[in-house]
Amino acid sequence: MRIVADLHIHSYLSRACSPQLRPENLYEWCQLKGITALATGDFTHPKWFSELTETLVEADPGLFTLKPDRAKAVDERVFPACRAPVRFVLGVEISCIYKKGPRVRKVHHLVFMPSLEAAERFNTSLAKIGNLRSDGRPILGLDSRNLLELVLKADPQAVLIPAHAWTPHFAVFGSESGFDSLEECFEDLTPHIFAIETGLSSDPAMNWRLSALDGITLISNSDAHSPEKLAREANLFDTDLSYRGIFDAIKARDGRFVKTLEFFPEEGKYHVDGHRNCRTRLDPKETLRRNGLCPVCNKPVTVGVLHRVERLADRPEAIRPSGAPHFENLIPLKEVLSEVLRVGPSSVKVAALYRRLLESFGNELFILRELSLARLERDHPTVALAVDRMRRGKVRIDAGYDGEYGTISLLSEEDLASKRQMALFDA
Numbered sequence: 536m537r538i539v540a541d542l543h544i545h546s547y548l549s550r551a552c553s554p555q556l557r558p559e560n561l562y563e564w565c566q567l568k569g570i571t572a573l574a575t576g577d578f579t580h581p582k583w584f585s586e587l588t589e590t591l592v593e594a595d596p597g598l599f600t601l602k603p604d605r606a607k608a609v610d611e612r613v614f615p616a617c618r619a620p621v622r623f624v625l626g627v628e629i630s631c632i633y634k635k636g637p638r639v640r641k642v643h644h645l646v647f648m649p650s651l652e653a654a655e656r657f658n659t660s661l662a663k664i665g666n667l668r669s670d671g672r673p674i675l676g677l678d679s680r681n682l683l684e685l686v687l688k689a690d691p692q693a694v695l696i697p698a699h700a701w702t703p704h705f706a707v708f709g710s711e712s713g714f715d716s717l718e719e720c721f722e723d724l725t726p727h728i729f730a731i732e733t734g735l736s737s738d739p740a741m742n743w744r745l746s747a748l749d750g751i752t753l754i755s756n757s758d759a760h761s762p763e764k765l766a767r768e769a770n771l772f773d774t775d776l777s778y779r780g781i782f783d784a785i786k787a788r789d790g791r792f793v794k795t796l797e798f799f800p801e802e803g804k805y806h807v808d809g810h811r812n813c814r815t816r817l818d819p820k821e822t823l824r825r826n827g828l829c830p831v832c833n834k835p836v837t838v839g840v841l842h843r844v845e846r847l848a849d850r851p852e853a854i855r856p857s858g859a860p861h862f863e864n865l866i867p868l869k870e871v872l873s874e875v876l877r878v879g880p881s882s883v884k885v886a887a888l889y890r891r892l893l894e895s896f897g898n899e900l901f902i903l904r905e906l907s908l909a910r911l912e913r914d915h916p917t918v919a920l921a922v923d924r925m926r927r928g929k930v931r932i933d934a935g936y937d938g939e940y941g942t943i944s945l946l947s948e949e950d951l952a953s954k955r956q957m958a959l960f961d962a
C-alpha cells in the first residue's frame with residue numbers, strides 16, 4: 536500500500552519544542568497532513584516512553600497506533616475527508632558529542648527500534664552512558680561508531696540513520712564538526728549504514744554528485760518541533776504496513792521506496808554561506824573569493840550545505856544512481872496561502888482558509904500533490920494558480936543561510952493584481 540512516512544520528529548520533552556507534541560495531537564495532525572507512519576521521536580526519554588506505552592498499542596508488526604477509545608475521540612474531530620489510519624514507529628534522535636582525531640565532533644543520528652522490548656533494552660544500555668531525562672533528544676559523550684554498536688546489539692532489526700547529514704553544526708558531513716566520509720565516522724560498522732537523511736537544506740540531486748553515496752538511500756523528514764511542521768519533508772513508499780516493510784524498502788532500493796517529498800533546498804536555513812548577524816549571504820564562489828571571511832565582520836562565515844556538497848562532490852552534475860528514488864519539491868500549504876492572501880502564514884485568515892480547504896478536499900499533501908487543479912480553481916482560483924506554479928517548480932527563492940530560512944515566492948505583483956477580485960473570493 537501507499538504510505539507517507541515522516542521518520543524524524545520530536546515530543547514536547549525535547550528542547551525548544553511545542554507542548555502540543557503529544558500522542559493524540561500527533562495522531563490528529565497525521566490525518567490532516569496525510570501521514571500514514573510517523574516516528575514517535577524521543578523514545579529514550581523515560582517520561583515519553585511511558586506515555587507511549589500507555590497510549591499506544593501495536594497495530595501491525597513493529598508499528599503502533601492510538602488505543603481505540605483515545606483514537607475514537609480524536610477521529611470525531613478530524614474532517615471526514617481527512618480521516619485515515621495512522622501508525623507510529625519507535626524513533627529517536629541522538630546527539631553524539633565527542634573528540635575524534637584533532638576535532639570535536641557533533642553528530643545527530645536517528646535510531647529506530649522494531650518493538651517496545653528492543654527499545655527498552657536500548658534505553659537501559661544508554662542510561663548507563665548519559666542522562667536521558669534532561670532532553671528528549673539526548674546528548675551523549677559517545678562515539679557515533681559505538682552508538683551504532685549499541686543499536687545493533689539491542690535488536691538485529693534496529694536501524695541507525697545519520698540525521699540532516701549536511702547541516703554545518705550537528706551532522707555527519709557538517710562543515711563545522713563532521714567528517715568527510717561515512718567510513719571516517721563509523722569505521723568497521725559502516726556497512727550497517729544504508730541511508731542518510733538529507734535535511735531541509737539539501738535535496739537528492741545535490742547528494743547524487745557524490746559517488747560515495749551511490750549505494751546509500753536518501754530519506755527526508757520534517758524534524759518537526761511543532762505538529763504544524765509535520766510532513767514538510769517526508770518519504771513515499773509502496774510497501775506493506777510494517778516496520779520491516781518500511782526499512783526493507785529503504786534498504787532494498789527495488790522501487791518500494793517510491794520518492795521523497797522535499798522542501799526547495801534553497802528554503803532550508805543552511806543552504807548557502809554567510810553570517811546571520813551581519814545580514815551577509817554569500818554564494819559558495821563568493822565565499823572562496825573572499826577566503827571564507829565575512830565582508831562585514833571579517834570573521835569566517837558559516838559554510839552552508841551547497842558549499843559543503845561542492846567540496847566533497849566528485850561529479851560536476853547530478854546523475855541519478857540506479858535504484859535511487861525520485862523526488863518532488865513542495866511548499867507547505869500555509870505558506871502558499873500566505874502568498875495568496877498576502878498575510879503571514881500563522882495568521883487567522885490563513886488558518887481559516889487552510890481548514891476550509893482540508894474540509895472540502897482532504898489532507899494537505901493530497902491538496903498540494905494530487906488534487907485536480909480544475910476542481911481547486913472553481914472556488915479558489917488564486918490558490919490553484921499558486922499550487923500549479925509549485926508543482927511545476929516555477930518559484931522565486933532567496934536562499935537561506937546561517938540559520939535563517941530562505942524565502943520563497945510563487946506569485947508576482949502582476950498575478951496578484953490580475954487575480955485581485957478572485958483572490959478576494961479565495962479568502
Ligand SMILES: [Zn+2]
Nearest residue numbers: 628643698705
Ligand atoms: Zn538534529
Ligand SMILES: [Zn+2]
Nearest residue numbers: 810813829832
Ligand atoms: Zn560577519
